[in-house]
Amino acid sequence: MKSLLRILLKLCFGFRAPNDAALNAAGPILLVPNHVSWLDWLFLAACLPADWKFVTSSTTAQRSWLHRRVMINRRTLSVNPDSPYAVKQMAEHLRRGGRLVLFAEGRLSRTGSLMKLFEGTGFLLLKTNARAITCYLRGANRLLVAPNSNRKEWFPRVSAHFSEPLMPPKLHNLSTTQARSRLTDWLRQKMVEQQFEIEMAFGSKNVLAAIVEAARKRGSKLILEDANGAALTYRHLLTAANVFAQQWRDRLPADCKRVGVLLPNVSAFPVVLLSLWSLNKVPAILNFTLGIRTMLDCAELAQLEHVITSRAFLERATLKIDPLVQAGIQLIYLEDVHASIGGIQKLAALLQVTLNPDLLLRGLTATQDGLVSGEGAAVIMFTSGSEGAPKGVELSHANLMANIRQMLAVGDVQETDRAFNCLPLFHSFGLTIGTLLPLVRGLYVFLYLSPLHYRKVPTACYDRDCTILLSTNTFLKGYARKANAYDFRSLRYLLAGAEKLQETTARFWSEHYGVRILEGYGATECSPCISANTPLSPRPRSVGRLLPGMEWRLEPVEGLEEGGRLFVRGPNVMRGYLNPDADAQFKSLQGWYDTGDIARLDADGYLYILGRLKRFAKVSGEMVSLTAVEDVLAGAFPQFGLRCAVAILACPDERKGEVLVAVTNEPRLSLEEIRRAVQASGLSNLYLPREIKYVRKIPRLGTGKINHRELAMSLQASEPSPMLNVFSSSTRSEQPVMR
Numbered sequence: 001m002k003s004l005l006r007i008l009l010k011l012c013f014g015f016r017a018p019n020d021a022a023l024n025a026a027g028p029i030l031l032v033p034n035h036v037s038w039l040d041w042l043f044l045a046a047c048l049p050a051d052w053k054f055v056t057s058s059t060t061a062q063r064s065w066l067h068r069r070v071m072i073n074r075r076t077l078s079v080n081p082d083s084p085y086a087v088k089q090m091a092e093h094l095r096r097g098g099r100l101v102l103f104a105e106g107r108l109s110r111t112g113s114l115m116k117l118f119e120g121t122g123f124l125l126l127k128t129n130a131r132a133i134t135c136y137l138r139g140a141n142r143l144l145v146a147p148n149s150n151r152k153e154w155f156p157r158v159s160a161h162f163s164e165p166l167m168p169p170k171l172h173n174l175s176t177t178q179a180r181s182r183l184t185d186w187l188r189q190k191m192v193e194q195q196f197e198i199e200m201a202f203g204s205k206n207v208l209a210a211i212v213e214a215a216r217k218r219g220s221k222l223i224l225e226d227a228n229g230a231a232l233t234y235r236h237l238l239t240a241a242n243v244f245a246q247q248w249r250d251r252l253p254a255d256c257k258r259v260g261v262l263l264p265n266v267s268a269f270p271v272v273l274l275s276l277w278s279l280n281k282v283p284a285i286l287n288f289t290l291g292i293r294t295m296l297d298c299a300e301l302a303q304l305e306h307v308i309t310s311r312a313f314l315e316r317a318t319l320k321i322d323p324l325v326q327a328g329i330q331l332i333y334l335e336d337v338h339a340s341i342g343g344i345q346k347l348a349a350l351l352q353v354t355l356n357p358d359l360l361l362r363g364l365t366a367t368q369d370g371l372v373s374g375e376g377a378a379v380i381m382f383t384s385g386s387e388g389a390p391k392g393v394e395l396s397h398a399n400l401m402a403n404i405r406q407m408l409a410v411g412d413v414q415e416t417d418r419a420f421n422c423l424p425l426f427h428s429f430g431l432t433i434g435t436l437l438p439l440v441r442g443l444y445v446f447l448y449l450s451p452l453h454y455r456k457v458p459t460a461c462y463d464r465d466c467t468i469l470l471s472t473n474t475f476l477k478g479y480a481r482k483a484n485a486y487d488f489r490s491l492r493y494l495l496a497g498a499e500k501l502q503e504t505t506a507r508f509w510s511e512h513y514g515v516r517i518l519e520g521y522g523a524t525e526c527s528p529c530i531s532a533n534t535p536l537s538p539r540p541r542s543v544g545r546l547l548p549g550m551e552w553r554l555e556p557v558e559g560l561e562e563g564g565r566l567f568v569r570g571p572n573v574m575r576g577y578l579n580p581d582a583d584a585q586f587k588s589l590q591g592w593y594d595t596g597d598i599a600r601l602d603a604d605g606y607l608y609i610l611g612r613l614k615r616f617a618k619v620s621g622e623m624v625s626l627t628a629v630e631d632v633l634a635g636a637f638p639q640f641g642l643r644c645a646v647a648i649l650a651c652p653d654e655r656k657g658e659v660l661v662a663v664t665n666e667p668r669l670s671l672e673e674i675r676r677a678v679q680a681s682g683l684s685n686l687y688l689p690r691e692i693k694y695v696r697k698i699p700r701l702g703t704g705k706i707n708h709r710e711l712a713m714s715l716q717a718s719e720p721s722p723m724l725n726v727f728s729s730s731t732r733s734e735q736p737v738m739r
Contacts, residue, residue, distance in 0.1 A: 006046040009158070013139075017160040020047040025165045028094035028128050032121065032187060033135035033160075034114050034195075035103040037146035040137055043160050044101060045075070053077045054101045055090060081106070087120045094128040104187070111412040112141035112148040114191055116536055122184030126176070131165040134191045136198050149416045151218060151442070161198045166190060185537075185604070189548075196409040196548040200571065203405065205374030206397045208277040209361055210404075210440045212238065216357045218415075218442055226447040227460070230267040235353060237271065237439075241360060242349040244275035247337050252281070252306060258380060260299055260307035260329070262286045264317070265447040268334055269425050270435055272308055277378070278360040284380035284392075287426040288319055289702035294390060296323050298382045301392045301578050310334045374398035377575060381428055381524050384701050392578030393524050395428075402571035403527035404437045406547035410534050411493070413468070415442045418490075420466035422448035422457055422475075424702055428528035429497050434470045443468075451475045451704065458483035465490045472498040473505050474704030476517070477642050480508050488513045495520060495532070499705035500609065500627065504635025506540070519543050521609060525593050527572040531607045542606040547572075552607075553592070554599065559623035563600035563610045567592045598625075615708075617650035617658040619686045626650060629660065629678060629687050630706075636677040640666045645698050646674065647706050648689065649715075662689040663711060665698050 009015035023031070031052070033044060041054055058078045061071035072078050077093055077100065079086040090100060104121040105114070125132060141148055142156035169186060171179045204210035215234035224232040232240065252259065259276055261283045263269045276283050284302040286295050299307070307324060311333050314321065325331065352359050365373040374397035382390045407413075419438045423430030425447075438445035446464050448457060451471065458479050461469060467490055471479075476496065488494075494509070494517050501519040509515050518535070521543035522528035533544035546552055549571050554564030569592045577583040586593065598610040611627035618624070626648040633646040644666040653659040662674050671692040678687050699710040 002046060005042070009043060009046055012155050013158040015043060015046070015158050015160075017043075017047045017162065019162045019164075020160070022133055022162045022164050023048055023052070025131065025133070027097040027099040028130035029099050029133060029165060030094065030121075030124060030130050031099070031101045031133045031135060031162075032104045032117075032191065033101070034109070034137055034191065035105045035107070036109045036112060036137060036141040036148065037143040038108070039143060039145055040103070040140055041070075041101075043137060043140065043158060044135070047160060047162075048101070049099075050075075052099045052101055053093070055079060055103070057081050087123055091124055091128050094124065094130045104184075108147050109141070110148055111414055112146065112150045113408075113412040113414075114188070114195065115412075117184050117188045119180050119184045121187060122180035122182070123176075125168045125183045125187070126171075126179050131167055132187060132190075133165055134163045134187070134194050136161045136191070136194050138198055138202065149414055151415055153217075159202070161194065163190070163194055182604075189545075189605075192409050193548040196405055199405045199409070200402060200549075203401075204371060204440075205367070205401055206277075206361075206364065206372035207374075207378055207400050207404075207436055207440065208274055208364070208397075209372035210401060211274065211436075212357055212361060214440060214442045219354070219357070221442070222444060223439065223442070224267050224270065224445055224447070225464075226265065226267045227449050228266060232267055232271075235350070237274070238353045238357060238360060239346070239350045240268075240271045241274035241278060242353055243341055243346060244271060244337065245278045245360065246345070246349070247340070248275060248279055248281070251332060251337075252279075256281065256306060258282045258284050258302050258304055260284050260286055260302070260304040262288060262295075262307050262309040262313075262321075263334075263425075264288075264310075264313050265422065265425055265430075265449050266310075266313075267447060268310070269447070270439065272334075273379075274360065278363065280363060280376065282377045282380060282394075285382075285426045285431070287382055287384070287390075287424075287702060288317060289424070289426075290382075290384070290390070292319070292321060292323050295321075296327060298390050298392065299324060299327070299329055301382075301390070302380050304329060306330050306332055308332045308334065374401055379431070380578065381426070381431070383524055384703075384707075391582050394575045394578060395527055396575050399527045399572050399574060400432055400436060401440075402549065403432055403529050403547075404440050406549060406572060407433060407437060407529055407532065408441060409548050410532060410545075412535070413437075413441055413443065413493075417443045417467045417493070418465060419443060419445040419468040419470075420448065420457075420461045420464065421445055421470055422451040422453075423470050423472075423498075424451075427498070427703055428524045429470060429522065429703075432527055433495070433529065452478070454478040454482040458487035461491075462487040462489070467491060468493040468495070470495050470497075472496060472704040473501050474499065474700065476505050476509065477502075480505070480512065481642050483513070485512055488515055491515050493535075494518060497522060497528075498703035500631065502631065502634040503541070521607060523593070523595060525574045526568065526570070527574070529572070530568055530595075539604075539606045542602070542608050544607065545605050546607060552601070554601075557598060557613065557623075559618065559621075560598060560616075563598045563608075565613060566595045566597050566599040566609075568595060569593065617660065619650075619658055619660070620656045622686055624650075624660070624686050626660065628683065629689070632678055632681040632683065632687075633662075633674060637666070637669060637673065640669060644669065645706070647698055647708060647711055649708065649712055659691075660687070660689040662692045663695060663698065663715065664692065665695055667694050 054076045056071040056076045058080045104117040106118045139156045139158040142153045219235040378397040381393045421434030425431045496517050497520045506517045518533040520532035522530045531544045531546045551569045553567045573593045611625040615626045616623045629648045647663045649661045650658045699707040
């Protein structure tokens with residue numbers, strides 16, 4: 001009977017179960033699968049030996065004759081979920097060496113993703129010493145009988161992936177309540193990690209291939225729109241990429257491997273990326289907010305000979321790029337390319353893509369399993385340059401796909417979601433999470449030109465009923481000054497990165513807009529996300545848990561009693577730097593990336609960033625966090641409004657080694673008020689600034705965070721006093737959270 005069932009499932013759904021031998025493990029053992037459709041039990045029954053029993057609900061079984069036949073039989077253990085004896089029944093069965101299948105979510109997923117697990121699951125593991133097997137039913141969320149809002153198919157490909165039997169951790173000195181909560185959380189983390197590993201093993205490893213796969217299933221769906229009115233379906237997106245690829249064949253030399261991209265947040269940006277990827281060329285994305293001198297340094301570092309840009313953009317942004325031309329770099333204007341494309345060529349490209357969506361993949365390298373390789377470089381991105389010369393970061397397709405899969409594993413993003421991305425695409429957060437993730441996952445994304453339009457961004461988000469917004473602390477404060485209380489009514493995910501989230505900002509958004517800000521942490525070198533808070537497991541003031549597949553270690557730092565220097569390793573960590581010295585240092589760490597941040601992890605695995613190592617000063621022999629002082633002062637002076645900002649710098653001092661200097665854009669703010677605010681926070685006198693400086697405007701990076709290096713240099717130029725003559729290395733700008 002089981003063999004016949006398996007044959008039928010294979011014929012209808014291509015069903016396979018690669019590691020079903022794990023189900024032969026002796027009891028007591030608990031099988032915990034994700035629960036996404038009414039047929040989940042059927043796929044599992046095709047794999048399970050006869051003595052396995054399914055835990056079912058006796059109350060649900062009374063709904064109809066069919067429910068009773070399916071849910072009450074010799075293969076089920078029927079319990080009343082409302083009874084306190086339900087867990088006892090299951091525990092007794094496990095203690096007798098039984099083997100149970102438990103849908104620990106307690107309900108069918110309404111998102112298609114893993115939902116919460118009931119803590120009775122952890123109680124079972126605690127009281128029975130049973131081992132656990134996790135199961136990921138891949139593709140079952142696409143079944144017609146799956147009650148989620150994602151796109152459905154008549155016969156989707158379904159597979160069951162079983163882990164090896166897992167022994168729960170031994171917990172000591174914890175109450176029963178704490179232990180069951182910890183074990184339930186441990187089990188869910190294992191399920192999340194399994195989902196990520198399976199998707200990485202069996203899903204697309206190349207970003208272009210993943211987008212083409214999504215387009216093949218949802219060709220007519222509106223997927224991309226920008227503030228200029230350009231709106232693209234998946235089919236139009238691939239058609240445009242196909243047309244541009246044909247143009248690049250004529251305009252770019254065959255041996256040209258890297259191509260510069262200098263564009264704002266418009267629909268043409270991802271089109272250009274896809275077209276270059278289809279030709280095995282690597283886009284080097286230039287940050288136009290850093291100035292022409294730095295852009296030229298980046299172009300030379302990447303050895304660029306061609307840069308794709310737009311005349312309209314250069315005029316609107318008043319960018320003078322003559323030095324690029326003088327350096328021998330050829331500019332390719334999108335207006336000229338578009339003018340050379342005829343109607344017949346567009347129609348032919350549309351027909352080609354409609355008949356064969358895989359057309360863009362024909363020149364790409366395939367792996368042994370038939371998937372497009374993800375090992376090649378995907379993009380070159382550049383760090384802010386706030387600590388000196390910019391670094392060129394080379395990210396592979398596998399890096400980007402890993403980070404996308406990591407974020408999808410910990411969240412419940414659905415195809416009905418609508419993302420609003422105003423973060424610049426030269427920033428890895430805006431590119432990977434704000435643009436590529438929606439295109440891979442199949443949800444609509446709106447690209448807005450600039451995050452600095454504090455009046456227009458809330459209105460645009462409101463007009464398009466967006467449910468996902470990416471931003472930074474600085475920009476969120478700006479929107480708070482201008483937005484209507486109803487502008488963000490549709491938001492369910494507000495992700496903040498690039499700089500530390502201030503408590504005043506989080507509280508204001510919660511009170512005025514009813515939106516919880518989920519803070520994350522990352523780096524360009526990590527594609528960028530390293531950790532993130534989620535709606536299921538948020539922890540205020542932390543940056544969430546490390547994403548699945550990430551390893552970490554903390555190295556002690558002299559003078560610091562709490563935390564250590566954070567190193568991370570994982571599939572999303574870059575291939576390397578273009579800068580030879582930096583790349584040699586990275587390679588010497590054997591895959592580990594030195595974040596340069598001081599961090600700690602709590603007992604539940606939540607990460608706390610204590611500050612940038614270069615943002616610590618040594619005052620009277622003690623390490624003092626400049627970031628901690630800035631956090632205390634953020635929002636401490638509401639009488640001056642949200643525009644009031646205070647930055648903290650350190651400078652040499654003969655007696656104390658270093659002392660702190662406060663810099664503010666509010667001339668009415670006094671040093672005494674700042675010192676009182678610091679003392680009221682409980683920080684010691686070592687954290688008290690000795691001097692205050694006033695500036696008209698505090699410089700910021702493109703992500704909105706304070707540019708401490710530029711601030712120090714401007715003060716030094718305007719006031720060459722002994723106090724500000726030589727700033728210590730601590731004034732070099734901290735690399736931002738999710739930078």
